Amino acid sequence: MTPGAGRALDAASRLFYEHGIHAVGVDRIAAEAGVTKKTLYDRFGSKEQIVVEYLTGRDERWRALLDERLAAAPPAPAEHVLAVFDASRAWAEANGARGCSMINAHAEIDDPRHPAYAVITGQKAWMLELFTSLAREVLAPGEATASETADRLARTLMLLHEGALVAHGLGVFPDAFGLARDQARAVLDSYA
Amino acid sequence: MTPGAGRALDAASRLFYEHGIHAVGVDRIAAEAGVTKKTLYDRFGSKEQIVVEYLTGRDERWRALLDERLAAAPPAPAEHVLAVFDASRAWAEANGARGCSMINAHAEIDDPRHPAYAVITGQKAWMLELFTSLAREVLAPGEATASETADRLARTLMLLHEGALVAHGLGVFPDAFGLARDQARAVLDSYA
DNA sequence: CGAGAAGTATACCGATCTGTATAGTGAAGA
DNA sequence: TCTTCACTATACAGATCGGTATACTTCTCG
Known part of the structure; x- marks a missing residue:
């Protein structure tokens, strides 16, 4: 797991758990992880x-x-x-x-x-x-x-x-x- | 409760329960209830x-x-x-x-x-x-x-x-x- | 040195989101 | 008869959705 991917998954995990899956968009995950959406999709492929x-x-x-x-x-x-x-x-x-x-x-x-x-x-x-x-x-x-x-x-x-x-x-x-x-x-x- | 409101609430209740609240939009509720969005917002005010x-x-x-x-x-x-x-x-x-x-x-x-x-x-x-x-x-x-x-x-x-x-x-x-x-x-x- | 991986920044796509606006229809009730 | 209510149809607004494209940088490793 690359550093960006790790930060993204950490942020996503916290946000999904606190607010629910549908309530959290990929833009927010990227922003809170300090990562661009391109990195998200390069690493994970999809939400x-x-x-x-x-x-x-x-x-x-x-x-x-x-x-x-x-x-x-x-x-x-x-x-x-x-x-x-x-x-x-x-x-x-x-x-x-x-x-x-x-x-x-x-x-x-x-x-x-x-x-x-x-x-x-x-x-x-x-x-x-x-x-x-x-x-x-x-x-x-x-x-x-x-x-x-x-x-x-x-x-x-x-x-x-x-x-x-x-x-x-x-x-x-x-x-x-x-x-x-x-x-x-x-x-x-x-x-x- | 007016007829349109009743149909809308019935449809919303079924859709919310089956698919979740965030996954169901007001357009879909209106469509499945056979009601316009205006009726929805006249009767309920908000999602x-x-x-x-x-x-x-x-x-x-x-x-x-x-x-x-x-x-x-x-x-x-x-x-x-x-x-x-x-x-x-x-x-x-x-x-x-x-x-x-x-x-x-x-x-x-x-x-x-x-x-x-x-x-x-x-x-x-x-x-x-x-x-x-x-x-x-x-x-x-x-x-x-x-x-x-x-x-x-x-x-x-x-x-x-x-x-x-x-x-x-x-x-x-x-x-x-x-x-x-x-x-x-x-x-x-x-x-x- | 040079290639490739990992990342940034930014702009864009079409679709969908909640909510509003405008105009008109049909029926019930004072 | 005339108003009011409940409704339809349609269009639109601004934001956000998941996902893609382009161009550039930075670092590591053979």
Whole structure:
């Protein structure tokens, strides 16, 4: 990534997240990045591609933070589940004043053929798979066999997590991730 | 509401919900409603006002459906909580292929001073208050006294509900409202 | 040295954006 | 009958949209 491209993607990411994708034009991105539109189009080819790289970049940074937190968590599977909610709280404090960028982008992108659509649904599917694998370990440590119970537990954790993302983004009540974490523990206990 | 205004608001509501607010221009609204732009601006004054009435209209229809379902539910307070999730499932089947219009609109409106912002946060606050009053009745039937326990239960129900809205809108897994309803029952039982 | 990559500055394109203006039509009601 | 209301049709304004074109500079690297 060239310096100009980096500045452009940084500016675009901030502007897209704060104001929405359709509300931000390429002229504004170029101006705030201190870059000309020619550089933008030489590097990215289209606004659509900038959107894709914006979402991909957030996804990668989120997964990196999560991997880090999971690696540092106590080895018990249930602790890993709680670490996901802790990671989300930390992420939201640093990058999440306006909620989940994937949920927000989904509100603006109606066409499933849009290249950014796969990034959005891909992250949600990945999160569900993560919860599913954690749920399996909680229910049957050591075994990696699928079960309807694990799927159900994983989906419940996903509900709590997505709910916390929205409650936080809309400011419905304070510390949504803390409550979701507590409820996740209660759900895990109920399965034990 | 004059006939032309009604057609315009219907068209705007459908287009805003399906494609997003910024992606739909007033020319398109006018064309699909079979109305001229002059009629649009004579009746509504601005696009911003059309957005406000779009969200207000959905809010009112949702509350009407919910009131109806709550009135028809068994008298036990816990049944009323479950009826909220049932109402959401019914609403989503009829009007919710792209998720919650308030969450979606929030993704596109960054300015808290935007007149639509109050409609969005107002609906979420109202839902939290509904869950809170139901939680109080569940915990202490007949009494209307506030308690931290009731607030906590209400927020947990809110988490499950918002989570189901998102999981349904993004298509993360099938029947999110059914699962949320089952989990709500489990949470209610745990408080009993 | 010379080529190529990365960048700047500026102007332009056609389309679309919200919003306004002008002129006229048809119908309902005092 | 005459006014008022709701509406149509069309044209336009100024700004912004995504995207392209031309010409020049600056730096690195073989």
